[in-house]
Amino acid sequence: MSTARQRIAILGGGPSALTAAYHLTSDERLRERYDITLYQMGWRLGGKGRSGRGRDGRIEEHGLHILFGFYQNFFALIRDCYDELKRPAGHPLATWRKAFHPHSFGVVEDWFQGRWHHWPIEFPGNEATPGGDAALNGSWDYVTLVLHTVVEALAGWRTERGLGDRLFPRERWEGTPDEAPTSAGRPDAGVFRALRLLRAALKLAGKTRQTLERHAPTVLGLVRQARRLVVESLHRRSQESVRAFRYFAYVDFWSTVFIGMMADRLYEPGALHALDEYDLREWLARHGALEDTLQSAFVRTIYGAAFSYERGDPRQQRVAAGTALRALFRMGFTYKGAAYYKMRSGMGDTVFAPLYLVLKQRGVKFEFFHKVESLHLTPGKDAIDSVRLTRQVELKNPDKEYEPLVLVEDLECWPAEPRWEQVRGAEQVKGHDLESYYTPWKGVGSVTLKAGEDFDQVLLATPVGCIPFLCEELLAHSQRWRDMVEHVKSVQTLSLQLWLGKELGELGWDMPPPLLSLYVDPMNTWADMSQVLHTEPWPEHHRPRSVQYFTGPQEGPDRPPPASDHGFPARETEKAKQEVLTFLRNHLTALLPGAVDRHLPPHFDWNLLVDPEGRQGEARLEAQYWRSNCDPAERCTLALPGATKYRMKAGDTGYSNLFITGDWIDNGLYVACMEGAVQGGILAARALSGVRFPLIGEDMGWDGPAPAATARVIPLEAPRREEARPGRKVG
Ligand SMILES: Cc1cc2nc3c(=O)[nH]c(=O)nc-3n(C[C@H](O)[C@H](O)[C@H](O)COP(=O)(O)OP(=O)(O)OC[C@H]3O[C@@H](n4cnc5c(N)ncnc54)[C@H](O)[C@@H]3O)c2cc1C
Structure with a gap:
């Protein structure tokens, strides 16, 4: 039986890739049909939704993540996954209901007559x-x-x-x-x-x-x-x-x-x-x-x-x-x-650890520390001939798969760094960012996967921002691929987490914990995420009383620079730090008046930042977590006007054994979000297998992926006369 199994190589381990793997292994018949190996650079899954446990077991996220109540395909997947996990009743996240907390309160910030107003x-x-x-x-x-x-x-x-x-x-x-x-x-x-x-x-x-x-x-x-x-x-x-x-x-x-x-x-x-x-x-x-x-x-x-x-x-x-x-x-x-759902722990812990555990159980193989470098075409240029990867580290026990999870307060979590105890020569690798395209670390060797020997089909699940780095041959050969990369753009983002010594109410916020948008750029979106604190094992004397997450787009290049620009992440991170400082110095206390320094109003009271090392003043920021998501793999996909028609379908790449998935493909939603990524994963699983896995919403005509030929053209005419009114801007 095993020789007849089709070998699928999945490149990248974000939500879309995991969704595709989940469907392709969803019953015994499929598990007999497919032999799946997922290659992921670095030590964890989750992509732009990943999180890790850092110092004192605190949660460090790639960005603020909120799930919307309209994510039908995402929740269908996650409910099924928790059902299959069958965690014991005493487990901290035993069921999906325990892991996802309904949330109904949003606040929009209005700038009116020279000041901000909350719109609850x-x-x-x-x-x-x-x-x-x-x-x-x-x-x-x-x-x-x-x-x-x-x-x-x-x-x-x-x-x-x-x-x-x-x-x-x-x-x-x-x-x-x-x-x-x-x-x-x-x-x-x-x-x-x-x-x-x-x-x-x-x-x-x-x-x-x-x-x-x-x-x-x-x-x-x-x-x-x-x-x-x-x-x-x-x-x-x-x-x-x-x-x-x-x-x-x-x-x-x-x-x-x-x-x-x-x-x-x-x-x-x-x-x-x-x-x-x-x-x-x-x-x-x-x-x-x-x-x-x-x-x-x-x-x-x-x-x-x-x-x-x-x-x-x-x-x-x-x-x-x-x-x-x-x-x-x-x-x-x-x-x-509810309109929104907040996670009761890090996104890695609530979403990606359960998916990993189920996929492992089903026999999917995970090759962590494998960074894809390039995809190569057959001489006829009609299929993928080989994939070249860098092996980033050597495992102490090469016969055993890397075990990526750690237990924090009885919960399976991803650490913020590799589990170095499993890595040979760890001291030499420490300090290199294995999730970055810009790392000068060359790895410990290379691996070439050959069509017909190592894989029958490839599922490319890396973000669109990575394609110019990985798919040079495809771009040189195919106008369609060039068009897609030129039009489906992405943007750099930044994120900030503050652990504070006061509860939300003490910080001067007199409404329920909000999801707040759209305040001062660039840190324009804020959510109180104190509901996750119970899973962070802080020492009692440093225990924060609340944790606040902020995120927004960060000004940066339209296209990420080449991988040889090793200093790029450090420059962007420093820029992010200055943006964070500006925000804390000038804008945070307008949102949270209880965070004002009594001796220096209206300035921010830096002593509120929890710092186990006891630094003074602005230096306490060093104990918080901020990041610039400037890497090609971290940039957020944009939905720009004129770009949708350039998105390719999962199974229509122009290369017979190549399939694609992600929030950037023609997935029917086109907004960078978990639901779009999951829809992309379902469509990829369908394209690979021919099995019509359910995609909730597609039968409504409006919500599915684009029809093969979109005949409609909507002319942007001049406005009707009766609508020509003063003060209106005509596009
Ligand atoms: C700051 C921020 C906040 C967000 N907030 C929300 C939110 O609140 N709600 C929401 O629904 N969505 C949110 N999103 C969007 C959501 O995270 C993405 O849409 C989703 O993660 C996309 O999934 P994906 O599978 O398409 O790609 P990704 O998540 O990007 O996964 C791609 C995977 O490929 C891997 N990879 C890349 N290059 C290589 C390589 N060379 N070799 C091997 N592996 C590689 C990556 O490491 C990653 O694991 C947010 C995004 C950002 C940036």
Whole structure:
């Protein structure tokens, strides 16, 4: 039996690779069919979601990671994985429910009249379970949901019920003079008329696709009129208070989305892909959104959520419109249980250790410390002939696979450094970063995998930023590969973790623990992650009382420099440190007023940083964790306008034995996130095996990967006359 098994070499061990391996080994028949070996540089799995246990067993993450309640494919995978693990009841993360904590509270930061204002948003929970079978909404459902959102938003203004109530809970503004809905809370006749028009539109739209389709021109006309009235009534008054401003922008945003969806017939198959030719703000402007709306907190947050700053430059915000809308709809309308889930430990511990353990059990082989250097083509240039790798270290026992996990408080975790006790000559390797393309460490030898001898099929699962380094021959040979690499770009990011001697409330935060966006660049996203502290075994006298994570895009080169630039990571890390210092010196205390130094207000109290070595002042930063994710393997994939059509499908690489996976392929979501990576993994497993593993959502026409030929072209015409209004920027 074993000689007939197909040998699959997986290059890279991020979430997409692990998902593909998971499906390809999901039953006995498949396990008999495939012999899988995964090659991973360095000592751990997880890619951009990896984490490690550092000093005192603390969790050090590649970046702040939050899971969204709309990640149906991700949760289906992880639930199945925990079921198969069958951990004993007393295990710290015995079940997926123990590992993932529902979270419903978000905060958006509004810059209004010279200062920041919190916009708290409570997403109501529901009874559904993420990863369940129920289908996502189809495109027509989204059209109706958007129309409902417009009506609810406007009605909420008046009645403070419905969505308006959730967006502006009474207790949040009562007693805060600048946010009280005084004059802005008394809408004039124009708003009432707009509401009547919208309700008429809703009634005409009816409950079925057929009724909405039949009345589409009338419904569109009514919403256009309603929005005109809203602008006339509310735009001037939107300057009265931040609440009025965000309210206006929110209604303008959603009514514009509805108008755009109807005018561009976005409910048709392939339409969102066609819309990806344009930037979101460009498309909104074309359908009449005001400049104030385009610059509002809500829209800034959409850009910030996916690090959509080209070169990390906040002045270069660009995101493909169709991709942004799909993600927004799925996030807002399809979440199950809760809008977000926070992990109860490091992402490595909650996601990648369980996946590793199950895959090991199923017989997948892991070759850690194997860095892929190059893929080579056959003389006919129609398949991969060989793969060259560097063996980064020698194991003391070469007959045994490296054992990567350590136990921390009874939990299987990835260490922040290799387990040196298993490495021969460890002293020489220590100090070299085995996860970096820029390390001068040449390794201890090279390995060449040959087609037909060592593998039958290759699954390339490294990030898109690595392809120019690994696939020179493919790029020289194939225009399609060159186009993909030129258009599907990535961005450098940075991240920061602060262990503090005060709890969140003592730090001056008087709301529930937030997921907050989009504050000062570059550290624009913040989450209190104190829920993981119980798994960090700090000595009692240094035990932090909270831990705060920040992340954002970092300004840097459009393309990473060549691997010979060994000093690049150190330069970018120093840049990140200066950015962290600027943030702590100038901006943190505006968020957390309780972190002010009593003797030097409004400056940050550096003594709050937990430092077991007892340094003084700013030097205490040395005991925290920050990083620049500048390596080609660490850069975050962007969803730029015009790029979607260059993404390749998992099984259509132009080379018969080469398959691809990742958040950068044509995976149907196109936003860099765990769900996109998992969808990419499922599609790769399908392409490799011909087995139609379930991909939740694809049957809805809108959410699957791009149809083979996307015939739709959406022209970006001049705006209609009635929409040409002062203050609006036409893209
Ligand atoms: C700072 C930051 C924060 C994020 N936050 C979130 C979030 O909150 N929620 C969310 O859902 N998503 C988030 N993401 C996105 C998410 O992490 C990625 O979309 C996901 O990890 C992509 O998975 P992947 O399998 O495509 O690639 P990767 O995760 O990049 O995995 C690729 C693998 O290939 C390996 N590799 C690379 N080169 C080589 C080589 N030469 N040889 C051998 N192995 C190699 C890498 O080491 C890695 O293991 C975030 C990303 C970043 C950068």
